[in-house]
Amino acid sequence: MSEMKRVLVAMSGGVDSSVAAALLREAGHDLVGVTLHLWDADGEQQVGRCCAPEDRDDARRTCEHLGIPHYVLDERDAFRKHVVDPFVAEYQAGRTPIPCVSCNRTVKLTHLAEVARRFDATHIATGHYARLERAADAQLRLLRGRDDDKDQSYFLFGLPQRTLERLLFPLGELTKSEVREAGRRLGVPNADKAESQELCFVPDGRVNDFISRQGNQTQSGAIVDSAGTVLGRHEGVANFTRGQRRGLGLGGGGTRYVLRIVPDTAEVIVGDESQLYERKLSATDAHWVAGRPMKPFHGEVRIRYRHRGAQADVTPRGDGFEVRFDEPQRAITPGQAAVVYRGDEVIGGGFIA
């Protein structure tokens, strides 16, 4: 790692980034806190909506407590263009996107790298639960965070080496409870704040409502079985994701699950849970952390953030890869990321076709 001078800390106002800053401060680093303002919540009243003024205040209070400068930078345009618009388009195309990957890669860390340069900061720290380790080939490896439950390496597979070179993950070796404990020990003002939402800009999880608030129509259509029999109607394809059981509004006839969404006709095809299990997937737009593997290999593949991971043969192909699982997996969902691990190491990832 290059010589460390000033460190830019990405401060969301949450516990994790606040404690990350406090730990670096305790270690004696010259810090500058930056909060990116990404989105103005609209029509969502719950606490936990993203980029709320109270989050900016929390970030500022933490920086005051640590005696470091704090700046809020406006990245709303980039967030809309690179995260929200593609998110809406993916749902309209019947997929279930994972916006955190492109947000980290395209908006947060890429932009913060540029900000760091303008601030003469050599490094960028975040509150992600992930680790970095330099391998014998001098390249960095991205590893799972020590806390299995909080591990966020899944969202970070897309980061190029030049970004990884500048990154610090002060929480990578800690568990969530150790982080809260450190926060209390270091007097971080928001150490007991609630967890933020997984999908920050849709905190109530009602994607269809969010999409219509953005002025987009999602198509209503029919709910049909595999034979094409119409079983009911739905209000918009964005309300559905593969494997979903709730919210279909179908009476009687046993439990049914969403098998597939057909964007052209806005049909939601439902069936038995057994029909959700598949052995294979193709991923596109792959990124390999330490270079594209030359030949097929055996690894562990996670198909969504909360998936434990399953053993599989992975074959790089073109700009993507093919996966064949040892055991069939439930609800392999187009749009989500497939991330390949070997042990704790993230080999790479791509988006499920």
Add this chain to the structure above:
Amino acid sequence: MIYLDHHAATPTPDAVRLAMGEAAARAWANPSSTHAAGRASRELLEAARERVAESIGASAADVVLTGGGTEACNLGIRGLAKGCARLVTSEVEHPAVAKSVDRLQGDGLEVTRLRVLKGQPPSPDELARHLGPQTFVAIQWVNHETGTILPIDRYAKACQEHEARLFVDATQALGKLPIDVSALGADAVALAAQKIGGPAGAGACWIRRGLDLEPVLDGGSQERGRRPGTPDTLSMVGFGAACALIETRLAQRQRVAALRDRIEKSLLAQGAVQNAGPPRTGTVSNLSFPGWQGPLLVAALDLEEVCLSTGAACSSGLQEPSAVICAMYPDEQWRAGSAVRISLGMETSQGDIDLAIASFERVLARRDA
């Protein structure tokens, strides 16, 4: 630390600090109370009012003390609008004026906003075309972001000729230009202590004698019924002490302007783009920096211990592109997002400017590094 944000707030001179310290000890009582403690406050409050009045050639009886410049603008505009049917203003007003005007427009007044393209103020003839009886002109004297000087004395003549009413936002003019309301011909003038070394919680609205000024707050009959609420004697003493230094401030004008020219010339040579030339005060330079977002450049310079801003300070911590530069350059929107305001005051030294230039050189070089 090098402070180059004097259009936002000014350092507190020793004389102001001392006067306020003394007032804090002596004048804590309610100046409306008739007992000895109240009289002690009243005495200092009225002495402060005298000093404010003197600094603008006014009589103390015509000075309404307010809780800052924004309140003075609200009072002068909303308090004088009664009976007016039309309002003329500019596109580059401070929000204290612009939002007061928006409110009147919502109440049914017909509003014309004159353009100030490329920092060129509307001519008195252009203004005159919109004037008539029942017309109310609410306009600034000196622009807060560019220092652009509007020809207020000639506007005042035009208003008198057309029997129009004139409110002048002089918050940025005080201490930068000599002000004599007795010769100006305006109907109301708003002032703020914060721009001349006084506290942010003090301002004043001068009002032509004989005009009715309706209060904008409901409450007691303080300030002759024109501004309810217990006057903040402490802040007003600070305002008065700051007004007593206005001559000293004005005497520094040429020296400050030369320093402004020096840093501006250097930054233009480093690729900055000029947002407003003459007529303007010598206290400020507003420049856009290609390849930079204003807030990013301001933050990078702050890390070099140089304090400046992108424009009107905003409470949310989130800086919107400058509405003033947007209005001055409607066809070059990039300017507003990349604009930085460098504003100097009587405390600014040659050494400050040399260090600021060196900091800019270091920071600007990072764009293409």
